[in-house]
Amino acid sequence: xxxxxxxxxxxxxxxxxxxxxxxxxxxxxxxxxxxxxxxxxxxxxxxxxxxxxxxxxxxxxxxxxxxxxxxxxxxxxxxxxxxxxxxxxxxxxxxxxxxxxxxxxxxxxxxxxxxxxxxxx
Amino acid sequence: xxxxxxxxxxxxxxxxxxxxxxxxxxxxxxxxxxxxxxxxxxxxxxxxxxxxxxxxxxxxxxxxxxxxxxxxxxxxxxxxxxxxxxxxxxxxxxxxxxxxxxxxxxxxxxxxxxxxxxxxxxxxxxxxxxxxxxxxxxxxxxxxxxxxxxxxxxxxxxxxxxxxxxxxxxxxxxxxxxxxxxxxxxxxxxxxxxxxxxxxxxxxxxxxxxxxxxxxxxxxxxxxxxxxxxxxxxxxxxxxxxxxxxxxxxxxxxx
Numbered sequence: 202x203x204x205x206x207x208x209x210x211x212x213x214x215x216x217x218x219x220x221x222x223x224x225x226x227x228x229x230x231x232x233x234x235x236x237x238x239x240x241x242x243x244x245x246x247x248x249x250x251x252x253x254x255x256x257x258x259x260x261x262x263x264x265x266x267x268x269x270x271x272x273x274x275x276x277x278x279x280x281x282x283x284x285x286x287x288x289x290x291x292x293x294x295x296x297x298x299x300x301x302x303x304x305x306x307x308x309x310x311x312x313x314x315x316x317x318x319x320x321x322x
Numbered sequence: 323x324x325x326x327x328x329x330x331x332x333x334x335x336x337x338x339x340x341x342x343x344x345x346x347x348x349x350x351x352x353x354x355x356x357x358x359x360x361x362x363x364x365x366x367x368x369x370x371x372x373x374x375x376x377x378x379x380x381x382x383x384x385x386x387x388x389x390x391x392x393x394x395x396x397x398x399x400x401x402x403x404x405x406x407x408x409x410x411x412x413x414x415x416x417x418x419x420x421x422x423x424x425x426x427x428x429x430x431x432x433x434x435x436x437x438x439x440x441x442x443x444x445x446x447x448x449x450x451x452x453x454x455x456x457x458x459x460x461x462x463x464x465x466x467x468x469x470x471x472x473x474x475x476x477x478x479x480x481x482x483x484x485x486x487x488x489x490x491x492x493x494x495x496x497x498x499x500x501x502x503x504x505x506x507x508x509x510x511x512x513x514x515x516x517x518x519x520x521x522x523x524x525x526x527x528x529x530x531x532x533x534x535x536x537x538x539x540x541x542x543x544x545x546x547x548x549x550x551x552x553x554x555x556x557x558x559x560x561x562x563x564x565x566x567x568x569x570x571x572x573x574x575x576x577x
Contacts, residue, residue: 202374202461204421210481225419261474265419278401280447282474291478297485 208265212295213246217271224274225265227282227291231258238276243292252276261286365451367483368396371420373454373461386454386461389491396463398423398450399471399480405444412439416450416463425450425463438468447471449480 208225209215216224228240228248238250240262249272250264261282266274368388373396376388386393400418411428429435442448452465471477553571556562562571 202370202421202423204371204374207371207421208419210419263474278445280401280445280474287475287478290475290482294478294481298481 210295210298211242211268212244212292213242213248213272214244215295215299216242216248216268216274218299219268220270222268223265223277224268225263226274227261227263227286227288229261229286229288231262233258237273243288243295247272249273250276252279254279254281256281260284261288365395365397366391366393367480367487368393368398369420369481369484370398370400370416370418370423372484372488373423374421376461378456386456389488391491393454396452396454397480398452398463399447399477400450402442402444402446402448402468405439405442407439414444416448423461423463425452425465425468427465427468442468442470447474447477449476 206223208223209219211219211224211226216226226248227243228238228250229243231238231240231250231254233239233253236251236253238253240248240250242248250266251269251273252266252275254262254276256279259281261284263280263282264274264276264278265280266277269275366388372388373386376386376393378386398416398418400416403415403417403422405412405414410430411426413424413426415422416425427435427439429439447470449467449469449471450463450465451467452463455462455464553562557564557571560574562573564570565572
């Protein structure tokens with residue numbers, strides 16, 4: 202068992218809470234652009250992913266990596282989620298895990314509290 | 323589960339006395355002991371984080387408890403890492419984003435088992451069904467099914483199920499009493515897709531407001547009236563007869 206390197210579910214809204222930490226996000230409508238990949242998060246916010254997927258682009262892709270800034274992720278792993286994926290339900294899951302019902306978070310989002318503490322001035 | 327009709331029968335024909343509550347009744351009945359729950363064989367959707375924080379129950383069976391529920395068979399969704407095939411088994415780590423758990427899939431030389439494990443590779447998302455074991459203080463999963471995920475909505479669904487089952491079990495446990503029984507029984511009996519049974523309504527769950535009579539008083543009176551009606555009906559059918567006065571009856575069949 203090792204729970205020291207969790208990857209939190211994020212959308213564009215919650216990415217800033219995890220800067221410097223490992224996150225997982227689904228991006229849609231990705232476009233390659235000069236060494237980086239641009240796309241939208243499941244809540245339709247722009248996201249820059251540093252790195253390129255090792256396979257052909259699909260409409261939905263999951264990226265696991267370290268959150269660099271409020272709007273970018275340094276990619277470690279890419280997974281194609283294909284061309285049909287329910288992004289809105291995934292977005293709701295992110296919201297459940299992070300915001301609207303914080304008491305849900307301990308089950309799936311283990312390092313939430315330290316991440317919040319770290320993001321505070 | 324006790325149905326309401328069984329309760330009425332007990333009260334009416336067991337020689338009187340007050341009606342025991344469901345909670346009292348279950349406490350006296352050893353079949354409701356959580357540790358011996360026959361339904362603990364079900365499949366519980368979990369995250370690695372929940373497994374890592376699980377308590378080992380204090381009895382000598384080294385059972386694992388999560389949210390107050392005895393855990394045996396679990397289902398997880400995550401990414402395969404470090405897959406290592408050996409002659410008799412394939413070991414791998416499963417990363418579901420909340421942590422890593424060590425898994426073993428025994429392959430007894432059967433072609434289907436070997437094919438199943440050949441189909442999964444490092445970095446693939448899979449659903450694992452397995453038996454959660456604790457060995458020398460370390461929890462590990464003995465997998466009996468490892469299947470690649472083809473529809474990635476299954477990942478979302480799995481985590482939503484984890485939240486749902488987690489909340490269902492923790493909330494039910496907090497409420498105690500009647501709800502505890504359903505918490506122990508339902509989540510592991512039914513597969514999550516079937517949904518869960520709502521806690522049974524208690525005798526006083528309804529709200530009644532009658533002028534001059536408090537709601538519970540009125541409820542008791544209604545209940546007594548229903549008993550009186552039952553007595554009249556039984557008397558009319560010749561199954562009971564009045565004795566010293568109109569409030570004392572005897573059964574014609576049992577003397």
